[in-house]
Amino acid sequence: MLKRKAYEQLLKWKQHxxxxxxxxxxxxxxxxxxxxVAEFGRNEYSSCLLIDFxxxxxxxxxxxxxxxxxFDTLFLYLSTYYGVQLHDRNTLVVFDxxxxxxxxxxxxxxxxxxxxYDYIETGSLLSIKQNVQDIVIPSEEDSLELNPLDFxxxxxxxxxxxxxxxxxxxxxxxxxxxxxLxxxxxxxxxxYMLVGGMxxxxxxxxxxxxxxxxDESKRRIVNLYRSDVARFAHGYEFKVVSVLDGLAGQLSKHEKRFLLSSLDKNARMRNYEEAFFWLADARMANLCYACADPAVGLSLNMKQSSLKCYMxxxxxxxxxxxSDGRTTDENVYRAVLRGDIGLNEGMLTENIVAQMLRANGHKLFFYSRSGHGEGDERMEIDFLIVRPxxxxxxxPRVSPVEVKSPRQYGTTSLDRFAKRFxxxxxxxxxxxxxxxKTEQGRIYLPLYMGFCL
Incomplete structure (x- = not known):
């Protein structure tokens, strides 16, 4: 099994x-x-009863x-059905x-x-209406998010x-x-950027x-996600698929905010909110919201009508x-790896930084000013995080994070942001x-250090 950081968090949960x-x-x-959780149950308990719903x-x-x-009869039947011996205070029961x-x-x-017994539940789409209808969400439920492998x-x-x-x-x-090195x-x-973390x-x-x-494995996962959309996104399947299919195209543009007009010239955020929520709740996408007035409480000034949507x-x-072909040739991947093909690397690097920040528990925010107003300066800060x-x-203060894929770039937006706030x-x-390298309150980190933030 691949070593996962979440295993240590499961141990802490059990101990506390x-x-x-x-x-x-x-x-x-x-x-x-x-x-x-199956590995955790085998290693840390005398037995593990895993029920895949x-x-x-x-x-x-x-x-x-x-x-x-x-419960006496319930566990007697479950134990017999699954052939698992249960031990008081030393069995993990998993509702998968x-x-x-x-x-x-x-x-x-x-x-x-x-x-x-101890209990772990696993799931996605846990906030969708049909999955919480007629039940009381237990207050005796801690939560932990498992993300794709980080770098x-x-x-x-x-x-x-x-x-x-x-x-x-x-x-x-x-x-x-x-x-x-x-x-x-x-x-x-x-x-890692090409393979991903699944x-x-x-x-x-x-x-x-x-x-x-x-790539064949990743295509199977994408196809599974599409079938999940068809199966569970009742009433707005088309909108969810439209957003999912539009992700790569949106992120390949200089302006990475999701422009609904690219899907439908009459589209409005109020009509697509459920689609974005569904993708985020299924953990297929990471949403990054605009922050109108950056301060330590970033959520207090969040603009839900303006967002970026990352895979x-x-x-x-x-x-x-x-995805325009049934398969992607090995040589295409090798060409991307060497930088010999015209795939927008800014799209990949910004997406992977979003992925790393999200894995470290940061909610995603960005800052943008159009510069169209009188005396207004244009600014585009990719991410905002709060750090000591x-x-x-x-x-704690707001740290602006800029992501640069080319070796030559400017930092005008950072300069203006620091001056303004x-x-x-x-x-x-x-x-x-x-x-x-570091200079004047600014640190330039190689991309591979993003998992340390």
Whole structure:
């Protein structure tokens, strides 16, 4: 199994909860939820009872309905049906893809109170109306989000543990890597950008070091997502598919805000809100909202009518970008890897930075001014995050983050942003392909250090 950071978080939950809460593990389909919790159950408990509600029979669902007040009989039948011996306070019960059977989630409050086992639920689309109807969301439910593998986890999978540790140390000390190791890290980062962080494609790449079989795996995942849209996005399937299909085209433009007019000249955000919400709730997309007046409470000035929509996994975005054919040739991937093909790298680098920030728990915000008003200066800041700032006694400040894919670029927007918002602004960050350097309150980080933010 691939080493995942979330495993340590599961351990912390077990140690701190001691059966007093269940854990909801959220994430996109095929992101590795079932594999992770099954491995956790095998390693950390005497037994693990995993019930997959995508495949559970009507008989199994009937046990939950018929014996919702008789847990002795419920667990006797489940134990016998699945052939798993249950042990008081040493068995993990997993409700896998629980959104397919919300009644089981509705029982969590009482199962936790019963106290005999630990419970983990996994799912996506957990906020969609039909998945919460007629149940009370249990307050005894902690939550954890499982994202695609980040670059550090990709390095672990590739056998580059020492390089990942060195990158973290150099980031902490604000020192560049030696040139040879910098080139190696950037090469691996470009491979990661094309492969992505979904576990199956990563495992295939680790074993074969070929992109064509990786692309086949990614296409299966994209097709699975499309079938999920058709199956679950009741009433607005066309809008969800339109947004999904339009992602690569929108991100390839200089103006990366999602322009609904590209889908329909009469389209309005109020008519597409559900489509964006559905993609975000399914963990297929990461939404980045405009912040009208940047300050430490970024959400307080969020403009929901203005957003950027990133693919949750950059490897899947690459596959979407090449979706005009049934397959993508190995040589095409190799050409992109070398930079010999005209794929918009700005699209990929900005998407992967969004992915890394989201994996580290940051909500995504950006700042933009058109410059059309009198005395107004045009600005476009890719991301805003809040971090402790050394020059403000480690108090939180807004850090503007600019993403640069070419080796030559300007920083006019950062200069204007710092001047306009003064003391609100913390460390300014530029993520670029070159070495680390610092100057005048601004740090230039190589792209591969994005997972450290």
């Amino acid at each position: 909860s001691k059966g007093k809460t269940a854990l909801m593990l959220e994430g996109a389909r095929r992101v590795g939820k079932s594999t992770l 995508f495949q559970a029979t009507d008989e199994v669902k009937g046990y939950f309905r018929d014996y919702r007040t008789d 893809e629980v959104q397919m059977f919300p009644e089981a989630r509705g029982l969590i409050k009482y199962l936790v109170a019963d106290g005999r 550090e986890e990709f390095l672990w999978a590739m056998g580059e543990q020492q390089l990942s540790e060195l990158i973290r140390r150099q980031f902490k000390e604000a020192k560049p890597l030696p040139d040879g 910098h080139r190696r890290a950037m090469g691996l980062f470009r491979e 576990p199956e494609p990563v495992s295939i790449y680790v074993e074969q070091r070929q992109f064509a079989p990786v 949750a996994d950059t490897g899947l975005l690459v596959t979407l970008a090449f 700032f050394a020059d403000a006694a480690m108090k 003064g003391s609100r602004v913390g460390e300014q960050i530029v993520l670029h392909p070159k070495q680390l």
